[in-house]
Amino acid sequence: xxxxxxxxPSLSVQEGRISILNCDxxxxxxxxxxxxxxxxxxxxxxxISISSIKDKNEDGRFTVFLNKSAKHLSLHxxxxxxxxxxxxxxAASGGGSQGNLIFGKGTKLSVKP
Amino acid sequence: xxxxxxTPSNKVTEKGKYVELRCDPISGHTALYWxxxxxxxxxxxxxxxxxxxxxDDSGLPNDRFFAVRPEGSVSTLxxxxxxxxxxxxxxxASSLxxxxxxxxxxxxxxxxxVL
Numbered sequence: 001x002x003x004x005x006x007x008x009p010s011l012s013v014q015e016g017r018i019s020i021l022n023c024d025x026x027x028x029x030x031x032x033x034x035x036x037x038x039x040x041x042x043x044x045x046x047x048i049s050i051s052s053i054k055d056k057n058e059d060g061r062f063t064v065f066l067n068k069s070a071k072h073l074s075l076h077x078x079x080x081x082x083x084x085x086x087x088x089x090x091a092a093s094g095g096g097s098q099g100n101l102i103f104g105k106g107t108k109l110s111v112k113p
Numbered sequence: 114x115x116x117x118x119x120t121p122s123n124k125v126t127e128k129g130k131y132v133e134l135r136c137d138p139i140s141g142h143t144a145l146y147w148x149x150x151x152x153x154x155x156x157x158x159x160x161x162x163x164x165x166x167x168x169d170d171s172g173l174p175n176d177r178f179f180a181v182r183p184e185g186s187v188s189t190l191x192x193x194x195x196x197x198x199x200x201x202x203x204x205x206a207s208s209l210x211x212x213x214x215x216x217x218x219x220x221x222x223x224x225x226x227v228l
Binding site: 049 | 157218
């Protein structure tokens with residue numbers, strides 16, 4: 001049973017527009033949520049995170065929103081650039097797991113020029 | 114190099130054979146993690162080391178899988194009697210300290226194909 005779900009396998013967006021990637025989770029014990037970005041033939045790279053005590057974290061073009069009551073988080077990329085085209089993984093950690101991240105299946109983002 | 118290094122990058126083996134995958138973490142990182150990513154899936158946790166000891170091996174799927182980190186730096190993931198279902202990309206990650214925040218540095222992975 002998946003604890004972290006990314007229900008959209010792919011997303012296509014025009015350059016300059018907003019990209020919104022969604023993630024749902026089931027375990028209320030998670031206390032950190034993260035987004036990782038992965039290019040082909042490379043390992044995932046950390047993008048942005050949010051603590052469960054916050055509802056928003058912003059870093060440049062990237063903002064993550066957390067809605068704990070809905071057990072939902074989203075990553076907003078504004079403005080989207082062709083170099084953002086990659087697979088984005090939502091991940092969660094909690095209960096003192098010390099790095100035992102639970103990943104979603106990923107969403108492949110394509111930003112078209 | 115400055116990043117996490119994994120060798121081999123690709124390994125093709127036959128069912129039933131023994132395989133070793135190596136991970137060289139970022140210098141000074143005490144925490145080391147192994148994940149496995151099957152096709153169409155996200156990375157799946159296997160085992161986590163703090164120093165030389167395995168702090169959490171709850172993700173190892175069965176006793177054919179074993180990992181060591183004898184000197185607290187390089188780690189080797191060992192798979193005995195490989196099965197076709199073991200085919201996946203095996204990812205290693207490290208962090209400066211054990212992190213509950215999940216900011217891990219991943220290597221490029223070792224792609225294992227079991228024929």
